[in-house]
Amino acid sequence: MNAQNQAMQVDAGFNIPDPMAIERLEGKVSDAEWAMRKQLAATYRLCAMHGWTDLVFTHISARLPDEDGEHRFLINPYGVMFDEMTASALVKIDMNGKVCQDTPYFINPAGFTIHSAVHMARKDAGCVIHVHTPYGMAVSAQKKGLRRYTQMSMQVYNDLAYHDYEGIALELEERERIVENLGAKSLLMLRNHGTLTLGPTCGTAFLRMYFLENACKAQIFAQSVGGEEHLIEEPAEMGDRVYMQGAAAFVPGMGDNLVWPGLMRKLARTNPGHNH
Template sequence: MLATKNQESAVQAVDTPHPETAAPSDAADAAQTERALRIQLAGTYRIFAMLGWSELIYNHITLRVPGPQTHFLINPFGLHYTEVTASNLVKIDLDGRMIGESAYPVNPAGFVVHAAIHRARPDAHCVMHTHTTAGLAVACSQAGLENSNFYSAQLDSMVAYHDFEGITIRADEGPRLLADLGDKSLLVLRNHGLLALGTTIAQAFARLWTLNRACEIQLATAALGPARRIPDDVAARCTRDSLQFDPRHGAGRDVLDALLRQVDRIDPSYRD
């Protein structure tokens, strides 16, 4: 299991309002909340780069900004994840239109899938999409994710699949994608990559990391021959026992904070 703090500290952390879900009381509070979210999101882009999850200038992590308007933060198109900062993140609406001014454009193709999910799922405050080698390999396989390792066993009944329809630039794909996603929090985009959603950045990250790690182990296991399948009842128990998804243990918040500390030691410029 992923390491956590003691239960008392974890419960205190959960009781502290998350900036993603806290309702700003006035303009000053809203600005402060957005600033905190910008720092955390920019730091998460740096985490993706540190983990090797970036894809040149492509792919996205989108995050809703609390408030009466349905606005989101997204990476500026044209920058590598190591160049994303709190101040250059771009604010957009559900149609991908820029709110305010930015020196950078937004990749409209990249936001099509995100917009469909943000629009339809109230719990999708954060949506993450990757093209990691392991994730894409499993997405290209006929079997998809196999229930055969420590990490896949923690994702029982959490993963959905959506067939490849080409580059995601057409809004009419949205309803079909949403129908396939249903109430799941993880989506394998066949022949394409992985996607995760969550009520917070930390929750979405914990889900995506676990899925990607399961794909890495599956890819390595394939070189050794057929994998041993984990019984369904054991997988269901593993999913219930998985600490990184448990609100009592921060639902991934401790993990994200630990990785942000690593990023701070490497290059804290994401806070700018």
């Protein structure tokens, strides 16, 4: 059954179970898959903690180790909130949107379109985060996009690409244009839509989203005082300098390892349960 047909089950009264009530998959999947499930479920809850949710309408995905030569990844079950996500609830699908496990859940076809495009094109896309926040959407609607108003924006500015709006991402043909627009960069502004980041690990993708979303938030706050004549935008040369100065934060094993353990401790204190 393809992703769009699965989504149709909602109209037929599809039951969406409590993720804490379903069977725990530890020991029933490979150790590598279980470890990735825990990391990804934690990432969902961290995004909820930071307010980067749109009820159940955005997605975070993670690539799994190849199985029998097949490329597969994990994505959220449609109808499960980010702050209640569990390792066992995540759905394993292939690059055609086919569900590759027994599960009571289905997936959002728009999530499959966007995330499969990035995972197929980029070997370094171990994790892909896509969100719809008010600040990210507000900047995505601006003709000039993200500006060099703040240090945080300059730390990601040179690594940010743009993709023009084509409607809700249900058409697989859009994948080619997403990939073309993304190129070799690690952050993508989906015009009139939202933001996307990728990284080899959940921690790196999360850290990039943290910088991008806070840069967008600061830009909207700064613009609230009036027009461009009231704001200082640093020149491209300064943007290049700050980007190079901050590059170490996104090197695998650097920034992600610096902040991820603390985030896991905070999650254990405030919203435990993602390891179910």
